[in-house]
Amino acid sequence: MSDPLFLGLDLSTQGLKAVLVDADGVLTHESSVNFDRDLPTYGTTNGATKGPAPGEVTSPVRMWLDAYDLIMERMRDAGVDFSRILGISGDGQQHGSVYWSKDAERLLSSLDASRALAEQLAPDAFSLPRAPIWQDSSTTHECRELEEAIGGPQVLADLTGSRAYERFTGNQISRIRKAYPDAYWATARVSLVSSFMPSLFLGEIAPVDVSDASGMNLMNVLTCKWDDRLLEACGGPELRSKIGPEPAPGGEFLGKIHPYWVQRWGFSPDCGIAPFTGDNQATVIALSVPGDAILSLGTSTTLLLSIPPAETAPKCFTTSHLLSHPTTPDAYIAMLCYKNGALAREQVRDAYADHDWTRFNELVEQRPVGNDGYMGLYFPLPEIIPPNVQGTFCFTTSPSVQPIPEGSMPAAAHARAILESQFLSIRSRITAILPPDAAPLQRLVLSGGSSANQTIRQAAADVFGMRVFVAGKEGAAEGGAQLARFAWWREENGGMGSFEEMRAMDGEGARMKCVAEPDAARERVYAGLVEPYRAAEDAVVRMCAEKTA
Missing domain, CATH: 3.30.420.40 (ATPase, nucleotide binding domain)
Known part of the structure; x- marks a missing residue:
């Protein structure tokens, strides 16, 4: 045959x-x-x-x-x-x-x-x-x-x-x-x-x-x-x-x-x-194994965490999803979904970078990590995480987190601000989702339109402190084919073997390439910005609640 x-x-x-x-x-x-x-x-x-x-x-x-x-x-x-x-x-x-x-x-x-x-x-x-x-x-x-x-x-x-x-x-x-x-x-x-x-x-x-x-x-x-x-x-x-x-x-x-x-x-x-x-879940199967995180940078922003089996089950919050893993018993997929992804990035690009991604990237790279103490949160559409917030909100973070008018923030700071705030929002939630005994995440796999942008890739590597890989274009359908292959492979092996064992023989390097390495000094700066980001987000939630009260 x-x-x-x-x-x-x-x-x-x-x-x-x-x-x-x-x-x-x-x-x-x-x-x-x-x-x-x-x-x-x-x-x-x-x-x-x-x-x-x-x-x-x-x-x-x-x-x-x-x-x-x-x-x-x-x-x-x-x-x-x-x-x-x-x-x-x-x-x-x-x-x-x-x-x-x-x-x-x-x-x-x-x-x-x-x-x-x-x-x-x-x-x-x-x-x-x-x-x-x-x-x-x-x-x-x-x-x-x-x-x-x-x-x-x-x-x-x-x-x-x-x-x-x-x-x-x-x-x-x-x-x-x-x-x-x-x-x-x-x-x-x-x-x-x-x-x-x-x-x-x-x-x-x-x-x-x-x-x-x-x-x-x-x-x-x-x-x-x-x-x-x-x-x-x-x-x-x-x-x-x-x-x-x-x-x-x-x-x-x-x-x-x-x-x-x-x-x-x-x-x-x-x-x-x-x-x-x-x-x-099929996208997770196609692009990662437990211990990886997938960050989809499309119209919306979605983080998928493939969490290996652990003695303590992951926590679930009302702003996240926890899914059983489709191939690995006692493993999970955690999911964070943000409505404001590419739309928000594009609006900042149009307003402050002359509708041009090259100019946007130049502005990001001109600004220091941490943006000289400026932070911006951008929600053109009513958001899911945090829930029911909408608008643009600017802050200074030093010596303490304080709201400022949008016009008080330097125009050149907005491009870096949106990348840092979107990624810090996710980073601030990862630790809470992972079980305390879970092994550290190994790789960040990017997909979606913005994954082609090297400046955005590097910002993700630095904020998350992880090596960044870019996914191929096959996505979910390829994951489905791998699920079929997995069932056949296990049948050939007497019902034994894990999905990870099967994929370990596939030549991982041919499917995925590393496109950005984290800078340790930059990652330390971002680790120190998680709490200021949380304070700014809490302030945004309060301001929006007061508006609708």
Whole structure:
């Protein structure tokens, strides 16, 4: 037999991507479908539809089915030999949910290879034709109800890894139960986008992956089991059956591929289907191992900490997320999400650096580390961390932290100020999240648009005191392929071995290169600025609260 391949599929908001890796973990193929461009009849904008109710954002499930057929056609046309694929996994946009009808299992199990998926499954396999996705914000009332039922946001965060968020599936289910009762009672099973995806390959509804289940407000993040109090609060006594079996760990195949795929596309009947996970977790799988931190510098700023198993579980705060790790038992992924990332950096660039990144970088490099005692916090949009703050706030930090008018801060200081404040906000929270007995973080892996900027890379290395690496462009889909490969690799090794052991043989240097080394003297300056930053942030929170009082 030819060398095996492993397929990873990434169903994001805007499209479906497929990648193949070989048995050595090397990327060999990429294909993609863009929902707006390639499937325009659905009328989506960036893959989604707003309304009709305030805050509702959904995607048509049939569009995702059509995308599956289209990406298979593109892979076939590119010469992919489907018979070489021995494992399939992937990821879906976190928090999206799919509602299966009572006919779904029968329709999935009896797929006819002469017909496309959408012809056979839509609409009859679904009690709701449109899936609520992560951008939906219609469940604020349900979030407050859930927190009250459990004992408050901190109690819920300690139990599930997060306080109640509008996009989380438990709160989505709670709203659908009230707003669309007929659809809810017609629902036999609820999937996440990530468990919807392998269901199509298996011909039966797949369980939710243990890591993606962490983003539902329904699972106990320490035991990795569904919590009956949460199920009852969100969906009543019937939700236990609708949610399916206990969440599935990674590293094991759920079953073999359905004959539909063998007959229609030429897959091997020996191809195994592994659990699919969330997009953030798949990015962690693609780019890091426990002991690494990933900093995504895109439109938003997101820190993902891959925390190895430790005697003490990580702490969870109402401003952070704690997710079970998709491959490593008793390990976690901690996540900090900031709404104001690239947008804030670009606004400072436009206002103080003539809309030019080269000029922005020059201003950063002209200013000393610590910015001569000036600090600036920039929130063009209402922020998540710290919550409910908006505006630009300037301070002096010596001899004490004092607010000053924006115009009193030197114009040349703003470029360095935004980088230092964004990174200090994250640094100030890392120590609190990590267990006291956790080993020090080893590497900082940058991704997103700003990761190409060497000045920003160096600032990150100095603030965090870590070597900085830049990620490749494959991201979540490549992580999905590695999850499939991991399940196959463990099966080949008698069910033994860790994900880290598999990746240790992959030639890490070829996948990632170090782009910035920390300067020890600069890192010491930033260590001394953590407390002044916290004082400035506390002052911003007070000022914004007084404004809205």
